[in-house]
């Protein structure tokens with residue numbers, strides 16, 4: 064299957080199925096000399112791990128990462144970094160029931176149509192577990208970006224109709240509640256909503272917001288490799304994401320030019336800044352130096368315990384009740400995935416932008 068690689072210079076290739084032997088990533092194009100160890104990656108992976116609250120699958124997976132190559136004496140060597148998480152709890156028997164029918168909202172039907180058969184164990188390649196490789200690769204990108212003073216932070220903005228209040232915004236709270244909200248009060252309301260959804264044997268969606276701080280202007284390649292175009296591709300490639308917006312996003316459709324344009328000015332040191340940031344930090348596909356702000360819409364978990372109508376592989380109408388373990392919401396576990404894909408895209412575009420002028424090339428060659 065083609066399509067498992069992303070990026071130009073900093074490139075990730077994810078591999079593995081939900082219930083295969085293991086799942087992982089090869090990161091190619093990471094510069095040499097970055098301090099990197101398994102704990103750096105594990106911190107990120109722990110944020111997408113199931114079984115951390117009653118809202119995440121109680122499947123007891125360790126998801127411990129091993130770095131197989133590309134790191135020597137605690138530093139990246141410039142060669143491919145291969146990372147694996149071995150699947151410890153392979154229980155394909157949990158999934159044999161789904162082998163013969165198509166779960167609504169899942170990729171079962173389309174995989175069968177395209178390939179003629181599918182690895183039905185937990186959704187195989189279309190499983191949320193595929194994102195382990197993305198998160199491991201994203202952790203490497205985020206570490207390198209941090210060395211440049213660039214930080215990428217994502218969090219839950221809303222679950223169903225419960226949204227965070229920016230007056231109570233506290234990023235430090237994000238990891239201390241089960242819904243990854245940087246607002247404790249909203250987190251409690253979201254938890255109530257999830258309890259109700261679980262009681263109804265149903266699920267709910269939400270919005271993840273991601274902010275990149277410390278950006279400089281000039282990153283992004285017109286026209287087909289625009290920064291926003293690449294971010295959109297990166298985010299939309301994550302399972303269950305059905306929409307993305309940058310800056311004011313879909314709101315621009317109802318705004319006037321006069322209240323959507325960001326006026327330019329300079330700060331006390333003479334640096335060009337914008338008075339507002341409706342553009343979300345990107346103009347003409349190139350970073351403008353403001354924070355990059357994007358939002359991703361996540362659909363409700365497709366596996367619900369309510370009875371549903373579907374068809375079997377012989378196309379007969381049937382009623383099904385999905386068993387197994389499924390989260391009533393995907394949003395909290397996808398937060399770190401959005402962060403990872405954003406970090407990979409920003410780093411890749413930054414590396415691409417290093418050859419944008421003759422003087423930059425001369426500086427590199429003369430050094």
Ligand SMILES: Cc1cc2nc3c(=O)[nH]c(=O)nc-3n(C[C@H](O)[C@H](O)[C@H](O)COP(=O)(O)O)c2cc1C
Nearest residue numbers: 169170189190191302303364365366389390396397
């Ligand atoms: C981190 C993550 C975890 C997920 N966990 C589940 C899950 O527990 N149950 C489920 O039905 N879908 C889950 N999904 C979503 C499905 O993988 C996805 O909706 C399905 O493959 C169909 O793809 P599409 O929604 O992109 O069209 C998860 C997705 C992500 C990104």
